[in-house]
Amino acid sequence: MKTETPMIRQYREIKEHNQDKILLFRVGDFYELFFDDAKIGARELEITLTARDKDVPLAGFPYHALNTYLSRLIERGYKVAICEQVEDPKQAKGIVKREIVQVITPGTVTETSLLDEKSNNYLVSVYVGRGGFGLAAVDVSTGQFVMSQERGSQAARFLADELCRLNPAEIIVNEGAKDNQVLTEAMARLGTQVAINPCRDKNYALKQAQETLLSQFAVQNLDSLGCADLFFAVSAAGAALAYLHDNRQGNLSHLQQPEVYNAEGYMVLDAATRRNLELTRTIREERKYGSLLWVLDKTRSALGGRLLKRWLEQPLLDKAAICERLDAVEELAGDFLMLDELSELLDEVYDLERLLSKVHYESANARDLVALRSTLAVLPAVREKLLSGGERMQTLARHLPVLEDLSLYLTEALCDDPPLSVRDGGLVRDRFHPDVDKLRHACRHGRDYILSMEQRERERTGIKSLKVGYNKVFGYYIEITRANAHLTPDDYIRKQTLANAERYITPELKEYEATVLGAEEKICALEYELFQEVRRKVGANTMEIQEAAAALAQLDVFQSLARVARDYRYVRPQVDDGDVVDIREGRHPVVERVMQDSMFVPNDTRLDRDNQRLLMITGPNMAGKSTYMRQTALIVLLAQVGSFVPAASANIGLVDRIFTRIGAADDLVGGQSTFMVEMSEVANILSRATDKSLVLLDEVGRGTSTFDGISIARAVVEHLYGKVGARTLFATHYHELTDLASDLPAVQNMATAVKEKGEDIVFLHKVIAGSVDHSYGIQVARLAGLPQRVISRSREILNSLESPTQAVRETAAASEAEQMRLFMPDPELTGLMDEVQEADLMTTTPLEAMQMLYKLQQALKKGNEDG
Known part of the structure; x- marks a missing residue:
């Protein structure tokens, strides 16, 4: 067996402590992967797999391509450890020292090129405890940190709902709980592959978690963070911080104090x-286009884009807070000039949150700080414009620090167009630091001297083609062509021979070379030190920069909602604590935007507790029932987000929850059929809806037999109506259910209008009072393109089902005659019955009783024989 090289031994020692990670091992200008990591890298990154000394599998890529290959590994759920050379190879004695400088996992990515700029990238920590769950979500790329918990019967649903909302990139969980049934089911509902990593229980231990939080945020007790009695949430939050520290995520001083929230507060x-x-992506294609977010997102910055998405996913329940948002949108929507001017200023805003994150991770370069400087430069103009606006804009202005001192400092310190590298000089502006100015003067004048030397040597030697040049290998040199070699002075020292020329040096040239090159090296080193100082100065202003980012993000969302309201004819909804939802000429915000050639048909909706608690909607497929239901829910949701709504007018009584069951599919992973999925969703709604909820149910019971389906649908309606009292839209093809309107006073029948033209139908997309008793299924099938032969046969079968045959009619008539004969009175039998009825049983002798019974028996026998 061959003896391992020192570098491979070094690799093995580092890998030993990072077995669960792909180790990127820096060797010169390449990141190398060895052994099993090389095989994984070759497969996942599609790079060549080779071997070192035929025994060590090897794959690698250039260091400057790190982000390209890193993104592929992260997307596939791998943890990646970056191992750098931490000393200059020129000064190393023996093997170059190497260390892990950062571990990157899907939930700890900070490089902006690897992230969606308008979405948060959450690491979610879940603590599974006895009787409940704790949850903490951290976005290290922005500093956002939130935590919550839930106990009791609703804990499982809380976890599933929150994981769906947060859509985490990575989940960590306490050891032993990775296979928890509730967590497994919640993960199945996410619909995407998310890395789940079990972490040490000691990180979740309450005492250690408390100490971790106290240390991170430099507070004396957890009361100041508002989470002293939230033991499950504290365990989850402490473990999240421990995980980040274990993965060398810096000092995390940019993390904001955790926001404690209650899911029931939204x-x-x-x-x-x-x-x-x-809401944020479509069902079929899982993309933003075609979602509600796509319609609303006219934000100018990544800050605003992320906040708008969070607002959309957490509509408010506080009437005052909703009205404050609506006031802000109204102020901007009513002042077109201010709206346009603020939008132009927001175009100059960079992603302050993620720039600040890079500053704290010491990965921000000079261009990043120039982007930060550009954003700070517009803050005074933004604040001035806000102060000239209404009450809400002025309030926002008071929460916007302008950071003039930091802006001036960055202007004085950094060049306008610095290089990408922070170690090659060219970062610092002239007159920022006297030592840099001195070195630059020496460097610039040294070069001037060398140029003057070239002219002087040409005159001394008489060689007009003589030139003084430079390259990194040989430094400065004097080059003379072979044709002029005989004119070379004796004090020239030959340095290099070329095909058509000779290169020389002189003592004078080497002396100036040392001066110039020494100055350049000193400049690069000094500028790097100064840049680090500038970066630290930025980090010292973290809190103020985060305050500015928060204010700019809110402003961006307000201008986006105002622009949508102005461009798409939205109106301000009236929001109150009542139970009435009254929408006039409501429109579906997405459908009306994607319709190219036709106008959207608006519809009214009214729901209240006393008169129209439940709308029973009937009509054929494709006539607009689903669109009508969804638009009602979206208008209510938009109003509680604080947005104007697509309608002529809207009065919205606050809704605590929106539930929908629209369509279903088999859950193959969970082992559930379509009908089981449907019933599970309905069960969830019936158990969680309240009299303040809005419920949308479409075709409940269609996944089973007709009688079963009707029975289930009717029972669900009765439960929602009587037991829950929720405002409900119930679409169905079971026309039998329309009779409920006559039994339950607050049930109102509604129908989608259809115009018949012979065998054809025209969908009017208008919802009107009343009901329909025909589903038009065959007409819809014809519109869908079924072959005419199939359509014709369908009509034949339908006619046979709806119109009984002659034989069936005769049998039915005979049966009816038999029924009538059985109940026609027989004179003899009637007389005997009267005799029995009038007899005094107390005085009738046994013989007389037997005689009466015998007569009755004989009469019955005769009747049966005649029949």
Whole structure:
């Protein structure tokens, strides 16, 4: 067996402590992967697999391509450890010292090129305890940190709903809980592959978690963080911080104090509702285009884009807070000039949160700080413009620090167009530091001297083509062509021979070379030190920069919602604590935007507790029932987000939860059929809805037999109506259910209008009072393109089912005659019955009784024989 090289031994020692990670081992200008990591890298990155000394599998890529290859590994769920050379190879004695400088996992990515700029990248920590769950979500790329917990019967649903909302890039969980059934089911509902990593129980231990939080945020007790009695949440949050520290995520001083929230403090939107309403991405293609977020997102910055998404996923329940947002949108929507001017200023805003994150990770370069400087430069103009606006804009201005001192400092310190590298000089502006100015003067004048030397040597030697040049290998030299070699002075020292020329040096030239090159090296080193100082200065202003980022993000969301309201004819909703939802000429915000050639048909909706608690909607497929239901829910949701709504007018009584069951599919992973999925979703709704909820149910019971389906659907309606009292839209093809309107006073029948033209139908997309008793299924099938032969046969079968045959009619008539004969009175039998009825049983002798019974028996026998 061959003896391992010192470098391979070094690799093995480092890998020993990072077995669960792909180790990127820096060797010169390459990141190398060895052994099993090389095989994985070759497969996942599609790079060549070779071998070192035929025994060590090897794969690698250039260091400057790190982000390209790193993104592929992260997307596939791998943890990656970056091992750098931490000393200059020129000064190393023996093997170059190497260390792990950072561990990157899907939930700890900070490089902006690897992230969606308008989405958070959450690491979620879950603590599974007895009787409940704790949850903490950290986005290390922005500093956002939130935590919550839930106990009791609703804990499982809380976890599933929150994981769906947060859509984490990575989840960590306490040891032994990775296979927890509730967690497994919640993960299945996410619909995406998410890395789940079990972590040491000691990190989740309450005492250690408390100490971790106290240390991180430099507080004396957890009361100041508002989480002293939230033991499950504290365990999850402490473990999240420990995980980040274990993965060398710096000092994390940019993390904001955790925001403690209660899921019940916002409108509850479960996973099915978020999916069915297509809030942030579409069901089929999983993309933003075609979602509600796509319509609303006219933000100018990544800051605003992320905040808008969070607002959309957590509608408010506080009427005052909703009205404050609506006031802000109204102020901007009513002042077109201010709106446009603020939008132009926001175009100059860079992603302050992620720039600040890079500063604390010491990965920010000079261009990043120039981007930060550009953003700070517009803050005074933004604040001045806000102060000239209404009350809400002025309030926002007071929360916007302008950071003039830091802006001036960065202007004085950094060049306008610095290089990408922070170690090659050219970062610092002239007159920022006297030592840099001195070195630059020496360097610039040294070069001037060398140029003057070239002219002087030409005159001394008489060689007009003589030139003084430079390269990194040989430094400065004097070059003379072979044709002029005989004119070379005796004091020239030959340095290099070329095909057509000779290169020389002189003592004078070497002396100036040392001066110039020494100055350049000193400049690069000094500028790097100064840049680090500038970066630290930025980090010292973290809190103020985060305050500015928060204010700019809110402003960006307000201008986006105002622009949507102005461009798409949205109106301000009236929001109150009542139970009435009254929408006039409401429109579906997404459908009307994607319709190219036709106008969207608006519809009214009214729901209240006393008169129209439940709308029973009937009509054919494709006539607009689903669109009508969804648009009602989206208008209510938009109002509670604080947005204007697509309608002529809207009065919205606050809704605590929106539930939907629209369509279903087999859950193959969970082992559930379509009908089982449907019933599970309905069961969730019935158990969690309240009299303040809005419920949308479409075709409940269609996954089973007709009688079973009707029975289930009717029972569900009765439960929602009587037991829950929720405002409900119930679409169905079971026309039998329309009779409920006559039994239950607050049930109102509604129908989608259809115009018949012979065998054809025209969908009017208008929802009107009343009901329909025909589903038009065959007409819809014809519109869908079924072959005419199939359509014709369908009509024949339908006619046979709806119109009984002659034989069936005759049998039915005979049966009816038999029924009539059985109940026609027989004179003899009637007389005997009267005799029995009038007899005094107390005085009738046994013989007389037997005689009466015998007569009755004989009469019955005769009747049977005649029949």
